[in-house]
Amino acid sequence: PEHSSGRIERFLNLTADNNIQVVVPTTPANMFHLLRRHMHWKVRLPLVIFTPKSLLRHPMVTSSIEELADGYFQEIIEDKVRHPETIQKLVFTYGKLYYDLHKRQAEEGIKNMAIVRVEQLYPLPTEQIKSIIAKYPKLDKVFWVQDEPANMGAWSHIQRFLPEVPFTLVSRAASASPAGGLMHQHNTRLKKILDTVFEEKVLA
Numbered sequence: 001p002e003h004s005s006g007r008i009e010r011f012l013n014l015t016a017d018n019n020i021q022v023v024v025p026t027t028p029a030n031m032f033h034l035l036r037r038h039m040h041w042k043v044r045l046p047l048v049i050f051t052p053k054s055l056l057r058h059p060m061v062t063s064s065i066e067e068l069a070d071g072y073f074q075e076i077i078e079d080k081v082r083h084p085e086t087i088q089k090l091v092f093t094y095g096k097l098y099y100d101l102h103k104r105q106a107e108e109g110i111k112n113m114a115i116v117r118v119e120q121l122y123p124l125p126t127e128q129i130k131s132i133i134a135k136y137p138k139l140d141k142v143f144w145v146q147d148e149p150a151n152m153g154a155w156s157h158i159q160r161f162l163p164e165v166p167f168t169l170v171s172r173a174a175s176a177s178p179a180g181g182l183m184h185q186h187n188t189r190l191k192k193i194l195d196t197v198f199e200e201k202v203l204a
Helices: 008-012 028-040 065-070 097-108 126-134 155-161 183-199
Strands: 021-023 047-049 089-093 113-118 120-122 141-149 167-172
Touching (some): 008 155, 097 183, 113 126, 141 183, 167 183
Parallel strands (some): 089 113, 089 141
Antiparallel strands (some): 021 120
């Protein structure tokens, strides 16, 4: 069911003392500025980029000319929220799962939720994450949402660096295999993740 050696948790387990970069860019502009940053840094660190082929053709994965010309690499991409006091759910996620969450949020017209993309997993921008959480005074839930099983992905990495943040994990159930192997099974489990975030159901 899994033909790739691109296992995020394996690479995150190899990180310490700022030895490498592990990133998950979700926009063309952020990928562009990531590569520019890498080339302009005086100290060269190995750069590990995780991004699925599906984002190459995803209709929502676009950037404007201005974002490409005038932007910079964003370690975290925040949701555009005009009234932080209305936000009750704060979702941190990474990779292509953001687009599934965003689509569901738009379809259901959810206004009390903000979705934050963590584009750099190591070095983890912990102070940025904590400052984002502090912006929302009426939070009921802070979610960490990942598409991988609970015993894989970035979850243990996040717990290690941010033990004081009361994240609620939403993921696939812990598994010996990184993927189910059947598309129907994959989509059913993805729906459970989305249902849990938006309806606060408990994963089976």
